[in-house]
Amino acid sequence: MLSTSASATAAPFSLEDYLVATCSLAPAQARKAAQKAFHEATKDCKKKAFEELSHSRLNSASNPNAVLELLSGVGLSRADIAAIVAADPLLLRSLTKNIGPRLLDLRDCLSLSTPQIIRFLLVGSCALHICHISPKLEFFISLYGPFEKVLMVMKKNKGILQSNLERVIKTNLALLFATIVSKMPSILGTSEECLLHKIQFLINKVGLEPQYTLGKPTLLGCSLEKRLVPRYCVMKVLLAKGFLNSNMSFYSFVQIGEVTFKFRYINYHKDSVPGLADAYAKAHAGVVLSEV
Structure with missing residues (x-):
């Protein structure tokens, strides 16, 4: 379990100092994490979250300490927690009544192992994800x-x-x-x-x-309109005209990078399949043609 600061001070709460003193981050690492918190929270979608971080959730160490206790309680080590907090310091502002049951869901309901929980929490916006x-x-x-x-x-x-x-x-x-x-x-x-x-x-x-x-x-995780539907249209046309190996899976077709995809499957067949490029562009715009 991470150590917590029991003594209260009259000075304003400092996230950077807290990360050093309580989470054992190096000063440079704590500074970077605090700057990241400021950058992320001042985005339009997180402005309110940052206001909470600055003025209500972190005006003392009580709430972040409670979050650290919960992280420790699901089996995360001191090093694991330090890595998670460094990756997403905004996690410390989450209300314990919300984050507690969600962490227990990860461990108990979903049977996630400790490494899986760490991997989950190390992804950005983990507090948002936990609630879902x-x-x-x-x-x-x-x-x-x-x-x-x-x-x-x-x-x-x-x-x-x-x-x-x-x-x-x-x-x-x-x-x-x-x-x-x-x-x-x-x-x-x-x-x-x-x-x-x-x-x-x-x-x-x-x-x-x-x-x-x-x-x-x-x-x-792919966009339905910008990736899945347009790629399916092209795949269907090329298969029908015999220009695509029937063993090619849709999953593999979708994973190809956009530049490579256009070169290999759009530009390469622009003469043999007139209108393919136009159909692909229209599919991106939401218009799916039945024939090319």
């Missing part, structure tokens, strides 16, 4: 539960009683969701409506299996 764990978990369970149930029935797993099937499904999905979160924590900051549209497109239009989409969370 429970609703996102329920969203994934409600969305993928039926598919998982069908899959289990098809495999004829007779060792599980019907009465326990729902619990087993939720447990398996929670573990799968934990893997997704550890690989791509930013998915928790994406709205459920946005995720639903992406998942529906990948399953109903592209034809991917539900379990496959869960195993490739980076697909869910």
